[in-house]
Amino acid sequence: MTSMTLTLRRSRLAAAACLALIALAAQGQPATPAPAAPTSPAPIVEPAGQPAAAAAAAAAPKDLPPEVSAMTAELFYEVLLGELNARTDPGSAYGLVLDAARRARDGKLFQRAIEIALQARQGDSALEAARAWKETMPESRDARRFELQILIALNRIADTVAPLRAEVAATPQIERPFLMALIARNYSRATDKKLAASVVEQALADELTNAGTGPAAWSTIGRLRLAAGDTSGALDAAIKGQSLDPAAEGPAVLALELIDPSQPLAEPIVKRYLADPKALPEIRVGYARVLVEGRRYAEAQAELSTLTAARPELPEPWLLLGSLQTQARQDAAAEASLKRFIALAPTVRDPEGRERGLTQAYLLMAQLAERRKDFAGAESWLGRIDSTDDLVGAQARRAALLARQGKLPQARELVRSLPERTADEKKQKFLTEVQLLRDAKQYQAAFDMLAQASVAAPNDTDLLYDQAMVAEKLNRLDEMERLLRRVIELKPDNQNAYNALGYSLADRKVRLEEARTLIQKAVQLAPDDPFIADSLGWVEYRLGNLSEATRILEAAYKRRPDPEIGAHLGEVLWAAGQRDRAVSIWKEASLADADNETLQETLKRLHVKL
Numbered sequence: 001m002t003s004m005t006l007t008l009r010r011s012r013l014a015a016a017a018c019l020a021l022i023a024l025a026a027q028g029q030p031a032t033p034a035p036a037a038p039t040s041p042a043p044i045v046e047p048a049g050q051p052a053a054a055a056a057a058a059a060a061p062k063d064l065p066p067e068v069s070a071m072t073a074e075l076f077y078e079v080l081l082g083e084l085n086a087r088t089d090p091g092s093a094y095g096l097v098l099d100a101a102r103r104a105r106d107g108k109l110f111q112r113a114i115e116i117a118l119q120a121r122q123g124d125s126a127l128e129a130a131r132a133w134k135e136t137m138p139e140s141r142d143a144r145r146f147e148l149q150i151l152i153a154l155n156r157i158a159d160t161v162a163p164l165r166a167e168v169a170a171t172p173q174i175e176r177p178f179l180m181a182l183i184a185r186n187y188s189r190a191t192d193k194k195l196a197a198s199v200v201e202q203a204l205a206d207e208l209t210n211a212g213t214g215p216a217a218w219s220t221i222g223r224l225r226l227a228a229g230d231t232s233g234a235l236d237a238a239i240k241g242q243s244l245d246p247a248a249e250g251p252a253v254l255a256l257e258l259i260d261p262s263q264p265l266a267e268p269i270v271k272r273y274l275a276d277p278k279a280l281p282e283i284r285v286g287y288a289r290v291l292v293e294g295r296r297y298a299e300a301q302a303e304l305s306t307l308t309a310a311r312p313e314l315p316e317p318w319l320l321l322g323s324l325q326t327q328a329r330q331d332a333a334a335e336a337s338l339k340r341f342i343a344l345a346p347t348v349r350d351p352e353g354r355e356r357g358l359t360q361a362y363l364l365m366a367q368l369a370e371r372r373k374d375f376a377g378a379e380s381w382l383g384r385i386d387s388t389d390d391l392v393g394a395q396a397r398r399a400a401l402l403a404r405q406g407k408l409p410q411a412r413e414l415v416r417s418l419p420e421r422t423a424d425e426k427k428q429k430f431l432t433e434v435q436l437l438r439d440a441k442q443y444q445a446a447f448d449m450l451a452q453a454s455v456a457a458p459n460d461t462d463l464l465y466d467q468a469m470v471a472e473k474l475n476r477l478d479e480m481e482r483l484l485r486r487v488i489e490l491k492p493d494n495q496n497a498y499n500a501l502g503y504s505l506a507d508r509k510v511r512l513e514e515a516r517t518l519i520q521k522a523v524q525l526a527p528d529d530p531f532i533a534d535s536l537g538w539v540e541y542r543l544g545n546l547s548e549a550t551r552i553l554e555a556a557y558k559r560r561p562d563p564e565i566g567a568h569l570g571e572v573l574w575a576a577g578q579r580d581r582a583v584s585i586w587k588e589a590s591l592a593d594a595d596n597e598t599l600q601e602t603l604k605r606l607h608v609k610l
Contacts (some may be wrong), residue, residue, distance in 0.1 A: 086119075091146075094120070097109055100108070107143070109144055114126045115130045130147040144170075149186070157190050158195065161202050164200070165201070176216065180302055193227045212245075218250075234254065238255040253283060292324070318341035320365060334364065338368075341361050366382045378401055399415045402414065415433045416433065434446050444474060482499040493525055498518045499522035499532045501534060502517075506519070507542075512539060516539045520536065540552060541553075550573065563589040566592075567602045569582075570602065584607065586610060
């Protein structure tokens with residue numbers, strides 16, 4: 001037996017999670033530290049990435065004789081006594097094992113002393129053992145890692161500058177980017193996050209001008225600044241990191257999280273990175289998702305089109321592209337993209353992700369079939385969904401199909417028969433039934449359902465907003481305004497409420513200055529929303545500002561060629577004397593959705609036949 005391993009074969013309580021992280025850091029595996037020792041048993045993970053017994057078995061073939069132990073009888077007795085006392089008298093056990101570790105200069109015994117201290121929730125004693133280990137065996141990287149991680153767990157962040165700097169210096173260049181990621185993850189849990197960012201920046205000072213490791217170092221600092229709420233500092237770190245190497249992904253990923261109207265310099269960092277043909281596709285997908293969240297649909301679609309052209313074998317971009325094309329009513333292109341995803345879905349390694357993706361694709365394919373009134377085809381696509389988690393969504397589409405075919409009672413019954421496993425599912429069922437009634441123009445029944453639900457949940461802004469929209473259909477305009485103002489009172493950042501109220505006033509040509517103020521507030525809350533821009537263009541038109549209305553609506557229609565935006569743009573162009581262009585826009589909108597109510601009302605009022 002090798003020295004000091006005999007006693008380590010005994011059953012041991014779990015070490016603190018921080019020990020696992022330190023050991024894992026040596027082998028390049030992530031872990032999560034905890035400030036206190038866990039109480040459930042867990043194996044100690046060695047720096048080589050194997051449990052002690054497994055490592056020993058792998059290192060020593062069975063046909064070789066065991067090594068003779070260097071342990072003296074006195075040391076053996078001391079360690080054995082320490083192990084016997086570990087559960088009942090951890091203080092004595094700690095002292096015995098630490099003394100044996102010092103005398104034997106054995107790293108495993110130092111580690112065991114740390115474990116005993118942490119099990120007794122004696123962080124200072126654990127730190128004492130780690131520092132004794134480092135003093136006794138100055139060449140041991142494990143000793144320094146334990147000291148560093150215990151300091152972090154004890155929230156003694158200011159004391160970690162020197163050991164962290166030493167750990168970085170001892171780490172090979174090729175492993176430092178991964179070490180940076182671990183540093184960001186661990187220090188972000190510190191109580192004083194500003195101090196953590198400052199300490200790490202001091203420790204990484206030698207890395208910040210290195211073109212090889214500098215981008216990762218700056219990304220680490222940026223993440224810690226972001227965790228401390230310093231978004232400007234995080235952006236500055238991303239800029240400095242990218243200046244060292246424009247092809248480094250770390251600064252681009254950090255900047256991706258910072259994209260916001262209040263941080264206009266973040267997006268150029270991402271675009272600069274994506275200009276490189278070797279840019280990671282995951283970052284382009286992430287950027288497309290950010291654009292979708294900002295309702296910048298045309299730009300998101302352009303990014304995904306670029307990616308699918310360059311990497312047609314990747315499934316996820318096809319699904320996202322198909323979804324955007326469906327929303328934009330580019331039905332033929334959407335169907336092609338979705339079918340491509342379905343064909344590539346078997347290559348998705350994550351079974352849950354694959355199932356979710358296929359469910360979304362089948363729902364979208366059913367929606368496309370429904371648009372062209374191919375109800376049998378839509379039902380066929382819905383029939384492919386076998387996920388119980390998506391049962392409500394699939395059945396809601398089936399109900400919509402029934403309603404479209406004039407079978408509203410059967411559609412409502414189908415929705416009501418769905419299970420209600422969670423409060424969210426119950427609400428989703430309710431709103432689905434309300435939408436069936438709205439689509440069937442049974443506005444009074446929808447209003448009554450929403451009013452009854454609002455009695456039980458008077459502060460539910462979703463219910464109040466939907467009730468307001470139905471009240472408008474019933475020409476109960478005072479009620480609509482009351483409900484929307486209630487939504488604004490409960491949720492002052494609800495851009496849809498400002499927009500809906502402002503648009504209603506503008507459409508009725510009343511209180512136009514107030515309407516513009518309301519819509520401008522909505523624009524401030526959602527500056528990239530093309531539908532809110534449509535409302536702003538419409539109120540400018542009502543105010544007689546044709547050139548401004550044209551400019552706003554042209555930009556909105558370019559971002560999102562929706563039939564309703566097209567109807568408004570066409571009317572403004574018609575009023576400005578550009579009648580041929582207006583007719584062209586209306587024809588384009590009609591191809592997308594000939595049944596759009598706003599479009600049909602506009603054409604009828606202006607006596608235009610396409």
